[in-house]
Amino acid sequence: MDYKLFHKDCIEGMKQLPSKSLDITVTSPPYNLGIKYSKYSDKCERTEYLEWTLDWTNQVYRVLKDDGSLFLNLGSSPNNPLLPHQVALLLSEEWTLQNTFHWIKSISLEKKDGEHISAGHFKPINSKRYVTDCHEYVFHFTKTGNVTLDRLAVGVPYADKSNISRWGHTKGKDRRCRGNNWFIPYNTIQNRNKERPHPATFPYQLAETCIMLHSGGRPCSILDPFLGIGNTLTAAQNCGMASFVGYEIDEHYLDEAINLTTENATIQ
Template identity: 45%
Template sequence: MTIHQTAPGLAGYLDSIHLCDCIEGMQQLPDASIDIIVTSPPYNIGKPYNSHNDTMPRDEYLAWMGRVAAEARRILKDEGSFFLNVGGKPSDQWIPYDVLARFREHYELQNVIHWVKSVAIEKADIGAYDGITKDVAVGHYQPVNSRRYLSQCHEHLFHFTKNGGVPLDKLGVGVKYQDKSNIGRWKQADRDLRDRGNVWFIPYRTIRTSRPHPASFPEKLPEMCIRLHGFDEKTVVCDPFMGIGSTALAAITLNTRYIGYEIDPAYRECACERIRERLEYQK
């Protein structure tokens, strides 16, 4: 677990979701004051947000992402991590790579993580694992009604740092060995926990009611990002596009501090209600 010191000048901003534009909000924060940024901006693919036009001209959208990247770099600590979740759509596969190119002007790309939402594995490809007796198909995705495009079952999670050399707590998101004979066989395998790697299967929970937000990510995604970077009770996590509060809930679960920004009052109120319910539950 990495030990951090909370930067001075954040007292009035911590543990709140601020109703404002994220660039304007981040401009109020001190330099190098944030340990971890985890966010998923609009992908500009026509999602029906309440207060944002998700069909901006491509050059305007990418220029905006560049401004977000620059301001976020200013507030990020030198040893901080920025986890950016961005996807595209079947008819426009370039979006995450175009955004990545804008961020390249400001960061080192330290890791590329693949967030898998749904996966299908045939038993013949699994091998001899106890408890797996047939084909496996788990997770949820939005089917694509097209003969040209495959359904999108994963998104990119880009891990940016200022210098490319930030140590991580890889076993903070580790998994147990399937073959226990590996424990002790390798120099680093001194316990039943190994590096998960850069493919994370994080399914959405089944929701039988209408979604309050058209493009939220599951709480487990920011939680795993925080765990991977390393954290303690002084760690400050920022989400410039807080939406309905998944990053704030992850921070509360891990007993870290958070700062969020959201331009839509309804989404912010939904996030605040979820936070109130979580805090009441944890009492």
């Protein structure tokens, strides 16, 4: 396996990669919501942020193969809800939005017996205008809109097992498409600084779902322009991917990513 981590700006770094050389990009850039990173200012004018987004996604477009996938995780805030949609509209001038997934962090359900259950974690807000935000977007962009996915690689068992024999498309397998709502909660932690020393991460299981959906388990090359503490790297390892390229401007986050890897990852 060839895993390379770069301590540099992703735009400059990706310019050095060959065109059409990578299969999958899974990433979560800064959201421009004022999150306190140590080496990046997450608060700029909206037009400046969108121009920067166009700069780095243009490089991703160049280095992705024609049948590649970009899985772009974006969130918002209650008083700034349009940002993910503005980014999606901007990218749709060049890319095709093939799928939109909803990463559900927390959910409350009423069971048939009337009992209410809640699962997952969320950051509560105290407001008379807004409800607590329990989800984020994962936009799946491709160059053509015709990229074949392995839906059953991330499928789920049928709740009603009679469907297995009732429908011919099941081919006798207890597996159905998961759909576009993905409930993937954060793992419980006791100390953020020690266990998740980054102000805005996604669970590695989210990246795993994206990787498996595109690859179906076959070895692929993965790119994460915003490596953070390495959750996409962990996902690539867990999925047995052939190669990985990641960029991070903060050396402390990069050190955390290196500590997570079991592969012979090299820092460039």
